[in-house]
Amino acid sequence: MVKQLPLQQSQLDQLIERMEAVQPDPPSFGTPVGCSRATGRKHPVYLGIVKWFVTMHTTSVRKGRQFLMGETHAGPAWYLNSTTDDLTVGSPLIDLDVLDTHKLFTDEGYRYKAVFCDRGKPRAIIQQLRYAIEAGRFGTGGEVDVLHGPFEEVLPPYLDALHGKGLCGVLFVDANGSMSRAMVEMFQTYAYQLRYVDICIWHQANVRRRFNGLHPSATQPGGAWYGAFQKYDYRPLRELLPDLGKRRWLIRKPFNVGNGTAWTMLVGSNWDKLPEWRAGEMYRLDSPMGQAILTECDG
Numbered sequence: 413m414v415k416q417l418p419l420q421q422s423q424l425d426q427l428i429e430r431m432e433a434v435q436p437d438p439p440s441f442g443t444p445v446g447c448s449r450a451t452g453r454k455h456p457v458y459l460g461i462v463k464w465f466v467t468m469h470t471t472s473v474r475k476g477r478q479f480l481m482g483e484t485h486a487g488p489a490w491y492l493n494s495t496t497d498d499l500t501v502g503s504p505l506i507d508l509d510v511l512d513t514h515k516l517f518t519d520e521g522y523r524y525k526a527v528f529c530d531r532g533k534p535r536a537i538i539q540q541l542r543y544a545i546e547a548g549r550f551g552t553g554g555e556v557d558v559l560h561g562p563f564e565e566v567l568p569p570y571l572d573a574l575h576g577k578g579l580c581g582v583l584f585v586d587a588n589g590s591m592s593r594a595m596v597e598m599f600q601t602y603a604y605q606l607r608y609v610d611i612c613i614w615h616q617a618n619v620r621r622r623f624n625g626l627h628p629s630a631t632q633p634g635g636a637w638y639g640a641f642q643k644y645d646y647r648p649l650r651e652l653l654p655d656l657g658k659r660r661w662l663i664r665k666p667f668n669v670g671n672g673t674a675w676t677m678l679v680g681s682n683w684d685k686l687p688e689w690r691a692g693e694m695y696r697l698d699s700p701m702g703q704a705i706l707t708e709c710d711g
């Protein structure tokens with residue numbers, strides 16, 4: 413289970429109140445968009461992680477790097493979770509709230525860049541994301557872009573336009589818990605430009621167990637899992653992670669958000685001294701604890 417995180421929870425409650433004042437009847441997008449029961453429960457953990465990344469990059473920003481925070485799978489800004497009936501603020505508003513209240517961007521005069529991609533099915537996700545950011549007065553400390561389309565199509569031109577800016581920061585990947593081949597390819601292609609931009613991936617810890625015992629024909633053309641195997645890279649993390657262009661990795665102790673799915677988080681960075689974050693239960697992949705978690709995931 414997720415540990416009780418009262419501070420994070422009260423900050424989320426404040427965000428919910430702020431959005432209730434702006435849009436008293438939040439839309440309900442249902443579950444087809446992939447924001448399942450689990451999404452809201454991951455948010456207290458997520459909020460702590462976003463803060464941790466900003467702190468980690470503070471020195472780089474002061475030395476002149478442009479801070480970038482991005483999401484490949486942004487999701488809606490604010491909605492009624494139709495499975496739980498909970499009012500839920502989505503991760504983009506959490507990101508912007510953390511950034512807009514950080515001293516780098518309130519007192520020290522730096523400006524961040526934030527970019528949110530969503531394929532927008534339904535399109536209302538995008539419209540509401542843009543509306544909530546504007547009406548809720550988010551993004552006061554930087555420039556925010558909301559890109560409509562699959563991240564693998566819309567993010568590369570955005571990154572190309574930032575070429576030469578000397579970026580630092582973090583890109584979050586929150587798909588459905590599997591890593592797509594398109595994601596692996598994008599991080600390979602942009603490895604140099606993103607060398608000081610960390611990547612942070614939500615991952616279903618036991619995703620590979622789904623395939624244990626499958627008949628080989630299931631993954632062949634015509635098989636029930638053929639499409640999934642075309643789209644996702646299900647190699648063991650031990651093989652897959654080295655292809656993402658980062659030298660150091662942290663892995664979070666898997667936790668269960670109550671729907672039977674164990675989630676972990678992977679943080680990739682080129683910072684050789686990337687610290688463990690024990691309070692956040694993030695361990696270096698090359699530590700005994702990290703190796704034990706990896707073995708559990710790859711089993």
Ligand SMILES: C[S@@+](CC[C@H](N)C(=O)[O-])C[C@H]1O[C@@H](n2cnc3c(N)ncnc32)[C@H](O)[C@@H]1O
Nearest residue numbers: 445446447485486487502503530531562563586
């Ligand atoms: C799990 S939800 C995101 C939840 C959100 N990060 C949060 O924590 O509040 C996944 C989102 O990814 C979007 N999506 C799925 N495939 C995508 C792709 N290839 N590119 C961009 N967005 C995608 C879906 O529309 C959905 O809104």
